[in-house]
Amino acid sequence: xxxxxxxxxxxxxxxxxxxxxxxxxxxxxxxxxxxxxxxxxxxxxxxxxxxxxxxxxxxxxxxxxxxxxxxxxxxxxxxxxxxxxxxxxxxxxxxxxxxxxxxxxxxxxxxxxxxxxxxxxxxxxxxxxxxxxxxxxxxxxxxxxxxxxxxxxxxxxxxxxxxxxxxxxxxxxxx
Amino acid sequence: xxxxxxxxxxxxxxxxxxxxxxxxxxxxxxxxxxxxxxxxxxxxxxxxxxxxxxxxxxxxxxxxxxxxxxxxxxxxxxxxxxxxxxxxxxxxxxxxxxxxxxxxxxxxxxxxxxxxxxxxxxxxxxxxxxxxxxxxxxxxxxxxxxxxxxxxxxxxxxxxxxxxxxxxxxxxxxxxxxxxxxxxxxxxxxxxxxxxxxxxxxxxxxxxxxxxxxxxxxxxxxxxxxxxxxxxxxxxxxxxxxxxxxxxxxxxxxxxxxxxxxxxxxxxxxxxxxxxxxxxxxxxxxxxxxxxxxxxxxxxxxxxxxxxxxxxxxxxxxxxxxxxxxxxxxxxxxxxxxxxxxxxxxxxxxxxxxxxxxxxxxxxxxxxxxxxxxxxxxxxxxxxxxxxxxxxxxxxxxxxxxxxxxxxxxxxxxxxxxxxxxxxxxxxxxxxxxxxxxxxxxxxxxxxxxxxxxxxxxxxxxxxxxxxxxxxxxxxxxxxxxxxxxxxxxxxxxxxxxxxxxxxxxxxxxxxxxxxxxxxxxxxxxxxxxxxxxxxxxxxxxxxxxxxxxxxxxxxxxxxxxxxxxxxxxxxxxxxxxxxxxxxxxxxxxxxxxxxxxxxxxxxxxxxxxxxxxxxxxxx
Numbered sequence: 001x002x003x004x005x006x007x008x009x010x011x012x013x014x015x016x017x018x019x020x021x022x023x024x025x026x027x028x029x030x031x032x033x034x035x036x037x038x039x040x041x042x043x044x045x046x047x048x049x050x051x052x053x054x055x056x057x058x059x060x061x062x063x064x065x066x067x068x069x070x071x072x073x074x075x076x077x078x079x080x081x082x083x084x085x086x087x088x089x090x091x092x093x094x095x096x097x098x099x100x101x102x103x104x105x106x107x108x109x110x111x112x113x114x115x116x117x118x119x120x121x122x123x124x125x126x127x128x129x130x131x132x133x134x135x136x137x138x139x140x141x142x143x144x145x146x147x148x149x150x151x152x153x154x155x156x157x158x159x160x161x162x163x164x165x166x167x168x169x170x171x172x173x174x175x
Numbered sequence: 176x177x178x179x180x181x182x183x184x185x186x187x188x189x190x191x192x193x194x195x196x197x198x199x200x201x202x203x204x205x206x207x208x209x210x211x212x213x214x215x216x217x218x219x220x221x222x223x224x225x226x227x228x229x230x231x232x233x234x235x236x237x238x239x240x241x242x243x244x245x246x247x248x249x250x251x252x253x254x255x256x257x258x259x260x261x262x263x264x265x266x267x268x269x270x271x272x273x274x275x276x277x278x279x280x281x282x283x284x285x286x287x288x289x290x291x292x293x294x295x296x297x298x299x300x301x302x303x304x305x306x307x308x309x310x311x312x313x314x315x316x317x318x319x320x321x322x323x324x325x326x327x328x329x330x331x332x333x334x335x336x337x338x339x340x341x342x343x344x345x346x347x348x349x350x351x352x353x354x355x356x357x358x359x360x361x362x363x364x365x366x367x368x369x370x371x372x373x374x375x376x377x378x379x380x381x382x383x384x385x386x387x388x389x390x391x392x393x394x395x396x397x398x399x400x401x402x403x404x405x406x407x408x409x410x411x412x413x414x415x416x417x418x419x420x421x422x423x424x425x426x427x428x429x430x431x432x433x434x435x436x437x438x439x440x441x442x443x444x445x446x447x448x449x450x451x452x453x454x455x456x457x458x459x460x461x462x463x464x465x466x467x468x469x470x471x472x473x474x475x476x477x478x479x480x481x482x483x484x485x486x487x488x489x490x491x492x493x494x495x496x497x498x499x500x501x502x503x504x505x506x507x508x509x510x511x512x513x514x515x516x517x518x519x520x521x522x523x524x525x526x527x528x529x530x531x532x533x534x535x536x537x538x539x540x541x542x543x544x545x546x547x548x549x550x551x552x553x554x555x556x557x558x559x560x561x562x563x564x565x566x567x568x569x570x571x572x573x574x575x576x577x578x579x580x581x582x583x584x585x586x587x588x589x590x591x592x593x594x595x596x597x598x599x600x601x602x603x604x605x606x607x608x609x610x611x612x613x614x615x616x617x618x619x620x621x622x623x624x625x626x627x628x629x630x631x632x633x634x635x636x637x638x639x640x641x642x643x644x645x646x647x648x649x650x651x652x653x654x655x656x657x658x659x660x661x662x663x664x665x666x667x668x669x670x671x672x673x674x675x676x677x678x679x680x681x682x683x684x685x686x687x688x689x690x691x692x693x694x695x696x697x698x699x700x701x702x703x704x705x706x707x708x709x710x711x712x713x714x715x716x717x718x719x720x721x722x723x724x725x726x727x728x729x730x731x732x733x734x735x736x737x738x739x740x741x742x743x744x745x746x747x748x749x750x751x752x753x754x755x756x757x758x759x760x761x762x763x764x765x766x767x768x769x770x771x772x773x774x775x776x777x778x779x780x781x782x783x784x785x786x787x788x789x790x791x792x793x794x795x
Contacts, residue, residue: 012786029398033565034785035778037594037655041354042194042324042557044717046767046774052654054778056594063592108176169500175491 178581198548204384209549234295254279266337279434308349333406360390362547375508403499405492427469428546
């Protein structure tokens with residue numbers, strides 16, 4: 001295993017936030033086809049062990065690149081920046097306001113047991129998530145403004161948390 | 176009878192050599208064994224032509240054990256010693272079993288896993304399950320005419336680590352080499368998907384005798400990728416029986432029941448449930464040992480009403496799995512029904528309503544899991560080229576650690592594709608702290624006490640430092656069977672500790688060894704001869720595979736490395752002329768160790784070849 005190779009190189013993908021998902025998926029499939037432990041179940045233990053290490057690495061790389069927040073964090077780490085550094089909590093006031101409004105809307109839908117409101121909110125969050133992803137691609141791939149990109153990655157992570165909270169409320173209302 | 180085939184030393188596996196491997200569906204109610212013969216997967220029948228083996232084990236005072244129909248027939252007369260649905264107790268403590276009071280067993284609250292008192296002594300669910308597996312192994316060996324190289328054993332997708340480990344232990348106790356633990360819905364998906372050459376996203380709804388699983392899979396170009404799985408490992412057909420049982424007790428206004436009468440009513444309840452699959456009503460009668468009687472009619476309408484809650488209990492995990500996969504009902508191309516309990520019309524209707532489509536029921540729901548497992552066993556045993564399809568499965572429940580204040584810190588979230596590894600750093604809480612206790616948990620809850628405790632171990636010898644200065648890296652590794660091992664390492668000193676996670680709910684290796692010894696004594700089998708034989712077959716396989724690899728990729732080695740591997744082969748070969756199985760085992764380990772670097776280079780080469788196509792696309 002070439003440990004100097006980064007996740008993008010592993011899948012022969014350009015090192016950018018914008019991602020060709022089909023290409024990532026097909027490269028991942030090719031790689032797992034070659035290294036997965038199921039391919040080595042009848043082979044000597046030394047080969048089985050190597051297969052597990054490789055398949056683990058392929059999964060880690062795939063999950064990192066597939067996930068919008070993880071991909072952003074990873075790209076910034078390749079630039080030597082820790083986007084999730086606990087001491088770095090800078091966040092645009094407008095985003096914080098927006099976030100509070102979303103929180104209140106979730107709480108309201110929950111209190112009113114309003115599924116339609118929850119559906120609308122979930123849609124709204126997904127749309128915003130995609131918009132922030134586009135913004136992040138611009139900052140990293142075009143402007144190379146990694147400081148600003150760090151803040152946007154953190155915003156994206158907030159969005160993920162909100163979407164998870166909406167999921168929890170769905171669960172609560174459904175049961 | 177055909178003899179076990181062994182290739183001549185130095186020859187690679189001959190193309191016609193078929194390695195005997197089976198798939199086993201170790202079910203709550205029934206178990207099956209299947210294999211692939213001439214490219215066709217089929218379930219193996221017993222001598223009377225039965226495919227299903229009732230998962231019922233009866234212990235006699237003279238230590239005789241009956242398994243299957245004979246045991247099932249005795250369950251009303253000998254309820255304490257006749258164990259049905261033992262799968263529900265695998266990896267479970269007494270507190271986990273809600274209805275232990277209404278079951279006719281004498282439970283023993285043992286640390287980790289509950290045990291049962293029988294005429295033949297106290298038995299653990301692992302030992303009881305092993306009896307079922309032994310019968311299936313014998314059935315397969317008789318039908319196939321040789322010893323098995325291995326088996327794929329299926330487990331509910333929602334089984335946690337303790338339940339999986341218990342299942343693997345049971346297989347080992349039954350003398351089976353476990354090629355892989357395979358999730359039941361995934362096994363069904365193989366059987367179904369390969370049969371229909373399907374592409375797209377499918378849901379597998381698997382309601383068995385005691386467990387419920389829902390898996391969402393993406394089938395694409397021969398890859399079965401599980402996107403999300405969920406379920407309830409204590410919900411199944413048995414619960415529907417319980418509802419009818421309660422109704423019968425109410426109808427008959429019975430006084431407290433004896434164990435035998437309880438079992439009689441449960442059997443009648445199951446018959447009634449099965450009758451309601453075909454008929455709109457069923458007459459239910461029973462005469463108890465006390466002379467009390469009941470005679471009443473149960474209609475499908477009444478049955479549906481009393482089981483709506485149970486059916487709805489399957490829909491909550493279904494919604495959760497869809498949400499985890501970030502999909503809606505409209506994205507699901509087909510719904511595959513698995514497990515005998517999906518024969519109930521109320522279940523089929525509920526699933527059809529939920530997914531807004533008629534579920535697929537064209538494969539026998541009792542056999543589809545075993546068929547899928549056999550198909551995968553054939554691949555894993557090396558009988559196929561292996562390029563046909565690939566399974567990418569996930570862990571069903573998050574894995575984590577207990578942190579200060581009894582909270583859970585998730586290290587690997589649920590629905591992570593396996594194999595996987597994740598490391599997280601922790602630090603000390605007090606100045607001068609030299610030991611740290613690591614408590615491994617599985618579950619989704621915030622509080623450690625609400626999650627399942629998988630293991631506890633201690634990392635000692637941390638150099639004294641101020642609080643928060645030590646850096647302890649805890650690494651979780653989940654293998655392709657979904658089994659976890661955890662290690663901890665203090666970064667500055669390099670002090671290490673690790674566990675194969677089996678202690679609190681599984682069995683220790685010494686306990687397995689003891690059980691193996693007991694089992695072989697009773698079977699009057701020669702354990703030593705068997706161990707030696709297995710070790711020799713293993714060693715010969717390794718030598719053949721290593722030689723084949725050197726023939727193919729010898730160019731990857733320099734002459735010193737080649738000599739080292741050849742020396743390892745020669746050493747192992749000379750050991751094979753002796754009868755010391757421990758020495759052979761060490762020889763196998765030594766050869767494996769000396770070929771590790773070679774294995775890595777071969778894999779690197781594999782990867783370069785596999786990814787070459789990707790590169791062309793990139794730059795083309």
